[in-house]
Amino acid sequence: MDGALLFQSVVLGLLLGGLYALLAAGLTLYFGIMRVVMIAHSAFLILAAYLAWWTHTELGIDPLLSMIVTVPLFFGAGVLLQRGLLSRLRPMTLTMMSVLLTFAIAVTIEGLLGYAFTGTQRRIQLGYGSASFGLFGARIAVVKLIAFGLAAVALGGLYLLMKRTRFGWALRATIQHQDAARLVGIDTARIAGYGFGLGLATAAVGGTALSLDTTIYPSLHWHWIGPLMAIIVVGGLGSVPGAAAAALILGLAQSVLQIPMGTTWAQTVFYLALFATLAFRPQGFFGGRLAQRF
Amino acid sequence: MRNVSRWATSGGAVLLVAALLLFPSVAPNPYVLSAGIVVLNYAVLSTSWNFVGGFTGYISLGHGALAGLGGYATGLLVVKAGLSSFLALFAAAVLVGLVAVPVGFAALRVRGASFVIVSIAIVLILLLVFQSWASFTGGSRGLVVPRPFPDLSRPEHHRAFWYLYSGLLALALLAWWLVDRSRFGLGLKAVREDEDKAEALGTPTFAYKMIVFVVSAFFTALGGGLYALWFGDLDPVFQFSILSGSYLVLMALLGGVRNLFGPVVGAVVVGVALEYFKVSFGDTQLHLVATGVLLGLVVMFMPDGVLPALAALVKRLRPDDSATIREETAEELRDRRLANAGDKR
Amino acid sequence: MTKSLETHELRKTFGGVTALDGATVKFRHGRVNALIGPNGSGKTTFFNCVTGMIRPDSGTTTYQGQDITRKTPHAIVRAGIGRTFQLCRxxxxxxxxxxxxxxxxxxxxxxxxxxxxxxxxxxxxxxxxxxxxxxxxxxxxxxxxxxxxxxxxxxxxxxxxxPETILLDEPAGGVNPALLDRIGSLVRELNAEGRTFVIVEHNMDLVMSISDHIVVFDRGRPIAEGTPAAIRSDERVLGAYLGV
Structure with missing residues (x-):
């Protein structure tokens, strides 16, 4: 195998893994907060990508600027989703019913996108879209690096928020033990809502990053939800660092395996990892205690 | 209560049999009959789904793909292995039942969330494989399955499949009913209510879930295989779709997962609605929106389904109902106590 | 061989918290046994390990001479051990x-x-x-x-x-005094019919009145055992409860 080609795949894999990690962090947050498998996460991702594309083609400004609107918008949507819908489901059947509810939201978003923008494939044409630079013989597109940078900054911000702020402390307490958190005076209901908002805000950032160099269409979210689900299971449901590690490793594996297997078959690595994890180590490879019961 | 539900079950069975026998004669044209078969197919699949969903409370979004696998397996066994149509159908269902074993092993050892994730993954994997492995499956061009009755005219063909589907539906309902009243079924319901507790009362929960999952996959594959023989043309995009799997969930949920006939009722309602959406929204994506909104409404406001909602309404309209129930139970108890009085203490 | 439920060096940690720290206990058959100790001393974890609901990190459980450590919960029920849950389920x-x-x-x-x-x-x-x-x-x-x-x-x-042996996790939790008496006499009755009990309980009146044998847990291991009278006068027990 060509060394430069391999190196290029590794770099691209890491860049892709960064985006996966950001999105998986959102999914992990939802799961940690209320044991919800949020199917609509990737639909919101595509929605954000469409909004970025629309900003660029209709308003003629840089798609990155769309985040000024989409990030707060998605944050609000996340809070509403949690407070208005998910928290009203019966606790006993919450895990299952929330899957259906978020699935319904995903399908609705897909339908609305198809209705508003038709099923045509869209792509942003950027001035710097074709720019690239060489690195030890590999060619890396600038937009991919920007996408990775966005993901890294967002993930880093999330990390600092979780570890360094009072809100992060309350959120982590809520995730670890809801009742205990309530006992020490945390308004867990509100914190849970903000946690969802935060999770959905990662989808806004991720979607904008995605739109920079990807062709988008309404049903694209199905191609994302499978890998993301696999990542959070392999990472151990509920563990953010676990999800990030799994995202980087699987993103890398997918990218490298594309050389011998082709793009389509390389995707199977996610599902193989998913099945192997569940069959041999159901609590995940990096994971927390939560996963054992789910 | 038990008596009431027994009457409802018998009444439902009589009604269903009558509808199944009469529909082909009253259907005004072959189009209506074929639309009826589509609904019947949904009824079979949704009832099959309900073996897992109704008893254990585990929600699978992947049963559409299991049906697709049954369809492709049937088609491939006919086309590539030269089996006769109905032998292929049966063999395909057994095959899918076998495939369900490792899937269940991964999905059922842990709790609900992983199960849902695996069920979604199954759809995506199968779609990937059947689209990409074109030399074997026909890929995106599809797979043409020869008809089992080449001599029949189109209306006669529909009519024959209507009755085949009716038989299959009856079989699936009978199996569900038998499980429902068995100790096995009680164990599964215990899993639905509280899995740890069920285990602590001696129920081998993993084995129970596994068995019912395989049974469910078997019936689902029979439904999918019959569809392949009837429709004669398979396309991976439609066979392995999460959307079709979600229709089955919506149907069962809307009708009521704890009722024998819930999924059938749901299949009729949703099946007709889907047909209506298709006609009125045409090529736009609004049918997706309609499906999503409907599913969301059911989950939020009617998670037990319309049949239980109706039952509750009937109960409210008959205020003396609860009194009679209690009297009956008390009477039974008095008998029991008298019978027990001799040997206890 | 006397029939019994025995654990040897059971150990279980959750993250950094040690719930069981080498618990070696023997409950003789035919008795009403009680397991007491301050909150967080590992009593419920002990039950969960014995009944197979969670797997200990190390150590063994034997019942009537048979190793049941790695059995599934339902198999343990079939072996003869039943249980209730702390918050009744x-x-x-x-x-x-x-x-x-x-x-x-x-x-x-x-x-x-x-x-x-x-x-x-x-x-x-x-x-x-x-x-x-x-x-x-x-x-x-x-x-x-x-x-x-x-x-x-x-x-x-x-x-x-x-089951021949029944583990009760806080049977008196949240029940009124009349019911408490009834549960107490029920346990004695069922014991007279040949069933063994192991009871985790905080209500000392109940524990002292119904049990034959008491084991005291502190920080994941037994620190004392004996008859109710002996336990009542044991200083280590007082120390564990009062944190002296």
């Missing part, structure tokens, strides 16, 4: 009768396809409801029953599984 949307019927008795699995309401099964289940004084609730869904009734129902279910 019943099947909320099932009737009281079905709650009791859901218990799998020895050999019950081979008859899984039998009708759930086979007359002989129903008779047995009803006789347990009668014994616990809740037969009038047979047709009521468990979620519509009071807390005390649910506790009795849970016990009826466990008894219907036919």
């Amino acid at each position: 019943v099947f909320p949307r099932m009737t009281a009768l079905d709650n009791v019927l859901a218990a799998v008795r020895p050999g019950g699995i081979t008859r899984a396809l039998l009708g759930a309401r086979h007359p002989s099964e129903v008779d047995r289940a009803r006789s347990w409801l009668t014994r616990l004084g809740i037969e009038h609730l047979a047709g009521v869904e468990a979620r519509n029953m009071s807390w005390g009734q649910q506790k009795l129902l849970e016990l009826a279910g466990v008894l219907n599984a036919g």
Whole structure:
């Protein structure tokens, strides 16, 4: 195998893994907060990508600027989703019913996108879209690096928020033990809502990053939800660092395996990892205690 | 209560049999009959789904793909292995039942969330494989399955499949009913209510879930295989779709997962609605929106389904109902106590 | 060999917290045993390990001379150990009768396809409801029953599984004094019929009045054991409770 080609795949894999990690962090947050498998996460991702594309083609400004609107918008949507819908489901059947509810939201978003923008494939044409630079013989597109940078900054911000702020402390307490958190005076209901908002805000950032160099269409979210689900299971449901590690490793594996297997078959690595994890180590490879019961 | 539900079950069975026998004669044209078969197919699949969903409370979004696998397996066994149509159908269902074993092993050892994730993954994997492995499956061009009755005219063909589907539906309902009243079924319901507790009362929960999952996959594959023989043309995009799997969930949920006939009722309602959406929204994506909104409404406001909602309404309209129930139970108890009085203490 | 439930060096940690720290305990058959100790001393974790609900990091559990450490919870039930849960757990949307019927008795699995309401099964289940004084609730869904009734129902279910040994996790938690007396005398009755009990309980009056043998846990291991009288006068026990 060509060394430069391999190196290029590794770099691209890491860049892709960064985006996966950001999105998986959102999914992990939802799961940690209320044991919800949020199917609509990737639909919101595509929605954000469409909004970025629309900003660029209709308003003629840089798609990155769309985040000024989409990030707060998605944050609000996340809070509403949690407070208005998910928290009203019966606790006993919450895990299952929330899957259906978020699935319904995903399908609705897909339908609305198809209705508003038709099923045509869209792509942003950027001035710097074709720019690239060489690195030890590999060619890396600038937009991919920007996408990775966005993901890294967002993930880093999330990390600092979780570890360094009072809100992060309350959120982590809520995730670890809801009742205990309530006992020490945390308004867990509100914190849970903000946690969802935060999770959905990662989808806004991720979607904008995605739109920079990807062709988008309404049903694209199905191609994302499978890998993301696999990542959070392999990472151990509920563990953010676990999800990030799994995202980087699987993103890398997918990218490298594309050389011998082709793009389509390389995707199977996610599902193989998913099945192997569940069959041999159901609590995940990096994971927390939560996963054992789910 | 038990008596009431027994009457409802018998009444439902009589009604269903009558509808199944009469529909082909009253259907005004072959189009209506074929639309009826589509609904019947949904009824079979949704009832099959309900073996897992109704008893254990585990929600699978992947049963559409299991049906697709049954369809492709049937088609491939006919086309590539030269089996006769109905032998292929049966063999395909057994095959899918076998495939369900490792899937269940991964999905059922842990709790609900992983199960849902695996069920979604199954759809995506199968779609990937059947689209990409074109030399074997026909890929995106599809797979043409020869008809089992080449001599029949189109209306006669529909009519024959209507009755085949009716038989299959009856079989699936009978199996569900038998499980429902068995100790096995009680164990599964215990899993639905509280899995740890069920285990602590001696129920081998993993084995129970596994068995019912395989049974469910078997019936689902029979439904999918019959569809392949009837429709004669398979396309991976439609066979392995999460959307079709979600229709089955919506149907069962809307009708009521704890009722024998819930999924059938749901299949009729949703099946007709889907047909209506298709006609009125045409090529736009609004049918997706309609499906999503409907599913969301059911989950939020009617998670037990319309049949239980109706039952509750009937109960409210008959205020003396609860009194009679209690009297009956008390009477039974008095008998029991008298019978027990001799040997206890 | 005397029949007993024994653990050897059971150890279990959650993250950095040690819940069981080499617990070696022996509960003799035919007794009412009590397991007491301050909150967080590992009593419930001990129950969970013994009944297979969680797997200990190391150590073994033997029952009647048979190693049951790695058995699944349902297999442990079949081996003869039943349990209740700390916050009583019943099947909320099932009737009281079905709650009791859901218990799998020895050999019950081979008859899984039998009708759930086979007359002989129903008779047995009803006789347990009668014994616990809740037969009038047979047709009521468990979620519509009071807390005390649910506790009795849970016990009826466990008894219907036919275990020789029953682990009760805080049977007195949240019940009124009248019911407390009833639970106490019930335990003694069932013990007289040959059942062994291990009871985790904070209500010392109940513990002292019904148990033959008491084991005291502190920080994941036993620190004292003996008759109620001996335990009452043991200084280490006082120390553990008062943090001296």
